[in-house]
Amino acid sequence: MKKFTRSYNTYIYSGQIFDLYHGGLKPCIFDIETTGLSAQRGNKIILTACLIPDRKGVTITQFFAENPYEEDRVIMxxxxFLKDEGVDYLITYNGLSFDIPFMKQRLEMKNLPYVLNMYEFDLYNFIRSNTDLKSQIGSLSQKNIEQYFGINSNRKDVISGRESVKLFAEYTLNQDSVIEKIILTHNREDVLQLCHLLSIIGRNNFSAALGEPDVESRYDDIHEVTYSNSNKVPNASEPHGASKSSDSNAEPIVSNHRLDAALAQTGAGLPSAGGDLTARPRLAAGCLVITGSQLRAPHKLSEETDFAINANIFPETASSISAEFIKENCSYQIKIPLEKHGNSQFLDIRKILLRAESSEDDVQIKYAELLRESDNLINDYLLLVNDGKELHREINLFSILISTQLYRNI
Structure with a gap:
C-alpha cells in the first residue's frame, strides 16, 4: 500500500447558516475508488481520498492498494486516519448511496475492528432533493454538475471512474507508474472539485441553488461571511477554525428559512450532540417529532462504551416529552406536545434552557444562546409555527438542543 499527501491553497466551504449547524465539527471530504459497484459480490476498495482542512488550506491524503489483496490495509x-485527525463528519457526493455503504459492507465482510457510523453531508442528495437542476441538465453526476457551474475545465484528470477500474486491473500486472498517476489524479480531483462545488453552490447561503434570492445577504464574494454579535462564524477564506474579531458594524446572521428546512430534511438531517446524533424534525398532530440515528465518529469510540444506548422516557402528563432510544438499530425518536393558539404553535422551554445553560456541555450552551437571541422566544415560550408558517430556524435549533440534552443526560 502507498500513501500520498498533497496540500492546496483553498478552503472547505463555510457559510453563516450552514455553520449554525455544522460549525465546530471537523469535516473531511471523502471519496473511494473500487473494482466494481457491488461490495457484496466481492468488489474491493483500492483507493481512498480524504480532504481535510489545515491552517494553510486543505490537505488531500490518499491510500492506494498496489494490488487487490491490499484492500484490508487501505481500509484500516x-x-x-479519520480517527487520528479527529474528523467529526464526512462530506461526499452520492456517498450516502455508494461510498459509505460500500465501506461499511467491506468492513463487515473483512471482519475488521472498525466502525464507520459518522454523520455525513451528501451534496448530491442535497441537490437532488432541493433544486430543479435535474430538469435543467439531466444527469446529476458530479462531472455534469461541475460543467453546469463552469469548473469542469479545472480538472486535471482524463478518465472516468469506470476507466479507472480497467486501468487498475492493468496496473496490478505491470505496476506502471504512469497508470498509477492517472488513477491517483482522478481520485484526488474528485474530492478537490467537490470542495470547489460546495463553495460555489453554497454561495449566499445556497440561495441561488434553492431558487430564491437571499435578500438579507449583502455580500457578493464567495468567500465573505458576516457575523452576529455573539456567534462568530469562520471566514471561508481563512483556515478552518480561524475567525475574525467582531466589530460594531457586524451584520446579523441572515434569515433563509428555505435553507434551514432543506438542511434538516435532506439525507440524515442535522448533526446533533456534537455529531453523535442526527436530527430530522417534523410537526405532526400537534407535536414536534424528532427522529434520527445514534452515531459516533471513530475518534470518539472506545472499547469500554457502546455508542448506541437503549432508553425510554415516559411522559408524566399529556404535555410531557417522551423519547425512545433503540440500541439495536441505533435509532431514536422524541415526541414533544405543543401548545396551540389559533394557527400558531409554541412550547415553554424555560426549564430546558436553564438546564442547558447550567450544564458544562458546549453544544447545549451554544444552542441555548442561539434560542435566547431569537425574536420568536417570548417570555420563555418558543414559537415554532407563526400564523400557520413553520419557523424552521427555531424548530431546528430547539431540536438539536433537546435531542442533545436528553441523550447526554440518560
Whole structure:
C-alpha cells in the first residue's frame, strides 16, 4: 500500500447558516475508488481520498492498494486516519448511496475492528432533493454538475471512474507508474472539485441553488461571511477554525428559512450532540417529532462504551416529552406536545434552557444562546409555527438542543 499527501491553497466551504449547524465539527471530504459497484459480490476498495482542512488550506491524503489483496490495509489506514485527525463528519457526493455503504459492507465482510457510523453531508442528495437542476441538465453526476457551474475545465484528470477500474486491473500486472498517476489524479480531483462545488453552490447561503434570492445577504464574494454579535462564524477564506474579531458594524446572521428546512430534511438531517446524533424534525398532530440515528465518529469510540444506548422516557402528563432510544438499530425518536393558539404553535422551554445553560456541555450552551437571541422566544415560550408558517430556524435549533440534552443526560 502507498500513501500520498498533497496540500492546496483553498478552503472547505463555510457559510453563516450552514455553520449554525455544522460549525465546530471537523469535516473531511471523502471519496473511494473500487473494482466494481457491488461490495457484496466481492468488489474491493483500492483507493481512498480524504480532504481535510489545515491552517494553510486543505490537505488531500490518499491510500492506494498496489494490488487487490491490499484492500484490508487501505481500509484500516483510512479508518485510522479519520480517527487520528479527529474528523467529526464526512462530506461526499452520492456517498450516502455508494461510498459509505460500500465501506461499511467491506468492513463487515473483512471482519475488521472498525466502525464507520459518522454523520455525513451528501451534496448530491442535497441537490437532488432541493433544486430543479435535474430538469435543467439531466444527469446529476458530479462531472455534469461541475460543467453546469463552469469548473469542469479545472480538472486535471482524463478518465472516468469506470476507466479507472480497467486501468487498475492493468496496473496490478505491470505496476506502471504512469497508470498509477492517472488513477491517483482522478481520485484526488474528485474530492478537490467537490470542495470547489460546495463553495460555489453554497454561495449566499445556497440561495441561488434553492431558487430564491437571499435578500438579507449583502455580500457578493464567495468567500465573505458576516457575523452576529455573539456567534462568530469562520471566514471561508481563512483556515478552518480561524475567525475574525467582531466589530460594531457586524451584520446579523441572515434569515433563509428555505435553507434551514432543506438542511434538516435532506439525507440524515442535522448533526446533533456534537455529531453523535442526527436530527430530522417534523410537526405532526400537534407535536414536534424528532427522529434520527445514534452515531459516533471513530475518534470518539472506545472499547469500554457502546455508542448506541437503549432508553425510554415516559411522559408524566399529556404535555410531557417522551423519547425512545433503540440500541439495536441505533435509532431514536422524541415526541414533544405543543401548545396551540389559533394557527400558531409554541412550547415553554424555560426549564430546558436553564438546564442547558447550567450544564458544562458546549453544544447545549451554544444552542441555548442561539434560542435566547431569537425574536420568536417570548417570555420563555418558543414559537415554532407563526400564523400557520413553520419557523424552521427555531424548530431546528430547539431540536438539536433537546435531542442533545436528553441523550447526554440518560
Amino acid at each position: 489506514a483510512t479508518m485510522d
